[in-house]
Amino acid sequence: MAPPPESSKTAKLERYNSYIRRVNSTKLLNASSKLLFRATLLIALALVLFFTLNYPPLSSSSDHAPHRRSFLSSTFSSAGGAAWEKQVRHSSTPRRPNGFSVLVTGAAGFVGSHCSLALKKRGDGVLGLDNFNDYYDPSLKRARQALLQKHQIFIVEGDLNDGPLLTKLFDVVPFTHVLHLAAQAGVRYAMQNPQSYVASNIAGFVSLLEVAKSANPQPAIVWASSSSVYGLNTENPFSELHRTDRPASLYAATKKAGEEIAHTYNHIYGLSLTGLRFFTVYGPWGRPDMAYFFFTKDILQGKPIDVYRTHDQHEVARDFTYIDDVVRGCLGALDTAQKSTGSGGRKKAPAQLRVYNLGNTSPVPVGRLVGILESLLGTKAKRHVVTMPRNGDVPFTHANVTLAGRDFGYKPTTDLATGLRKFVKWYVSYYGVEPRSKKDTRLATAATGTDRPEESD
Numbered sequence: 169m170a171p172p173p174e175s176s177k178t179a180k181l182e183r184y185n186s187y188i189r190r191v192n193s194t195k196l197l198n199a200s201s202k203l204l205f206r207a208t209l210l211i212a213l214a215l216v217l218f219f220t221l222n223y224p225p226l227s228s229s230s231d232h233a234p235h236r237r238s239f240l241s242s243t244f245s246s247a248g249g250a251a252w253e254k255q256v257r258h259s260s261t262p263r264r265p266n267g268f269s270v271l272v273t274g275a276a277g278f279v280g281s282h283c284s285l286a287l288k289k290r291g292d293g294v295l296g297l298d299n300f301n302d303y304y305d306p307s308l309k310r311a312r313q314a315l316l317q318k319h320q321i322f323i324v325e326g327d328l329n330d331g332p333l334l335t336k337l338f339d340v341v342p343f344t345h346v347l348h349l350a351a352q353a354g355v356r357y358a359m360q361n362p363q364s365y366v367a368s369n370i371a372g373f374v375s376l377l378e379v380a381k382s383a384n385p386q387p388a389i390v391w392a393s394s395s396s397v398y399g400l401n402t403e404n405p406f407s408e409l410h411r412t413d414r415p416a417s418l419y420a421a422t423k424k425a426g427e428e429i430a431h432t433y434n435h436i437y438g439l440s441l442t443g444l445r446f447f448t449v450y451g452p453w454g455r456p457d458m459a460y461f462f463f464t465k466d467i468l469q470g471k472p473i474d475v476y477r478t479h480d481q482h483e484v485a486r487d488f489t490y491i492d493d494v495v496r497g498c499l500g501a502l503d504t505a506q507k508s509t510g511s512g513g514r515k516k517a518p519a520q521l522r523v524y525n526l527g528n529t530s531p532v533p534v535g536r537l538v539g540i541l542e543s544l545l546g547t548k549a550k551r552h553v554v555t556m557p558r559n560g561d562v563p564f565t566h567a568n569v570t571l572a573g574r575d576f577g578y579k580p581t582t583d584l585a586t587g588l589r590k591f592v593k594w595y596v597s598y599y600g601v602e603p604r605s606k607k608d609t610r611l612a613t614a615a616t617g618t619d620r621p622e623e624s625d
């Protein structure tokens with residue numbers, strides 16, 4: 169057989185070489201894609217680690233003990249990111265000359281939401297902090313949050329006991345003031361869940377003060393104490409000079425502890441601290457765990473209500489204080505708060521330390537409160553008069569507000585009937601309560617009232 173011509177040999181060799189080149193380049197391509205894939209995986213892992221270590225995860229408490237969110241949710245939440253910081257800065261920037269930059273803790277709460285709106289309206293910067301716990305219906309807290317959002321107030325969802333989160337907030341914003349209203353409230357619930365009072369009112373307060381004392385500048389702090397610190401005091405009306413060393417409930421004891429803790433941080437670190445003793449605050453957007461609120465609900469539903477009497481068969485009375493009066497008191501306290509004197513954890517000079525009653529100065533028996541509600545709701549209550557259980561309640565409260573009047577012009581202006589009318593108007597509108605009959609004209613009028621439901625004015 170004749171040998172193949174030279175040209176056909178070359179062509180075969182060329183085809184073979186080209187095949188080898190193709191195989192090699194495919195291998196190379198496979199190898200480089202693998203390399204690329206591994207490198208991407210490594211970078212992603214590094215990023216995950218970076219964000220986990222550098223940014224504080226938000227903590228949220230659906231029980232009453234603070235806890236952190238899961239690894240995944242904290243890693244991929246927007247907290248600590250550029251967009252989050254922008255929101256935090258925007259919300260806390262004042263819009264008036266020499267305006268305050270205020271951190272409001274418990275901003276989704278009753279008093280917190282009202283104060284946040286009032287501060288924002290006059291041009292102060294407000295950043296909220298709230299853990300949205302489920303002590304009472306969290307949907308009410310979310311509704312208040314939505315209202316604040318409409319007014320450009322951002323609420324960071326987190327717990328007081330989350331030190332790294334608080335530090336981060338103070339790193340981002342040089343707060344001039346803190347209005348500290350986050351707390352475990354309620355006198356009687358303290359027998360069911362005592363630890364929640366210690367976690368919020370003592371540990372949480374210390375956590376906040378620890379961060380505030382190290383901040384530079386240190387903020388001035390105004391915070392919510394309680395009329396309950398007067399406990400078994402029998403002198404009347406209650407003055408800031410009276411004894412407060414006989415609390416009747418654990419709630420009262422934690423608030424009294426807060427006052428002593430405030431003294432310590434003022435003494436050691438030069439923090440300016442003002443405690444406000446609130447007297448049974450009520451009004452629109454109020455707390456569903458309070459008597460005036462659940463009495464309204466139960467009366468409308470035809471359910472019986474327990475009206476307490478003292479053990480010696482006297483009427484129980486409270487110095488019920490309308491929310492707008494309390495808001496004015498809080499703003500007055502902020503306006504007259506002097507600057508803290510320390511910086512970076514060091515005291516430079518003595519600082520202001522104050523305590524004030526914020527009450528209404530005219531106690532009303534609970535039976536009378538029920539009577540006002542009956543008339544506003546156009547429905548008779550099924551009263552069940554019982555002797556007050558031993559649950560931490562005190563028989564009566566009555567504020568002397570001379571000191572707050574003298575120092576920042578505090579003067580309550582709303583009597584219980586006027587305040588409850590505004591509350592009922594809000595209640596029927598918020599919960600969409602229909603009048604039960606055409607005869608319920610008062611309720612119908614309240615439901616269609618012209619006041620904006622979201623405001624308490």
Ligand SMILES: O=C(O)[C@H]1O[C@H](OP(=O)(O)OP(=O)(O)OC[C@H]2O[C@@H](n3ccc(=O)[nH]c3=O)[C@H](O)[C@@H]2O)[C@H](O)[C@@H](O)[C@H]1O
Nearest residue numbers: 353354394395396446447448458459474475476484534561
């Ligand atoms: O000033 C405060 O420092 C506290 O005020 C509020 O506590 P209180 O004054 O106890 O309010 P609230 O529960 O509405 O009971 C009102 C009245 O109804 C009576 N009461 C209560 C329940 C009931 O079933 N029957 C009844 O007669 C009861 O005996 C009382 O006389 C806040 O909740 C608390 O967080 C704290 O801020």
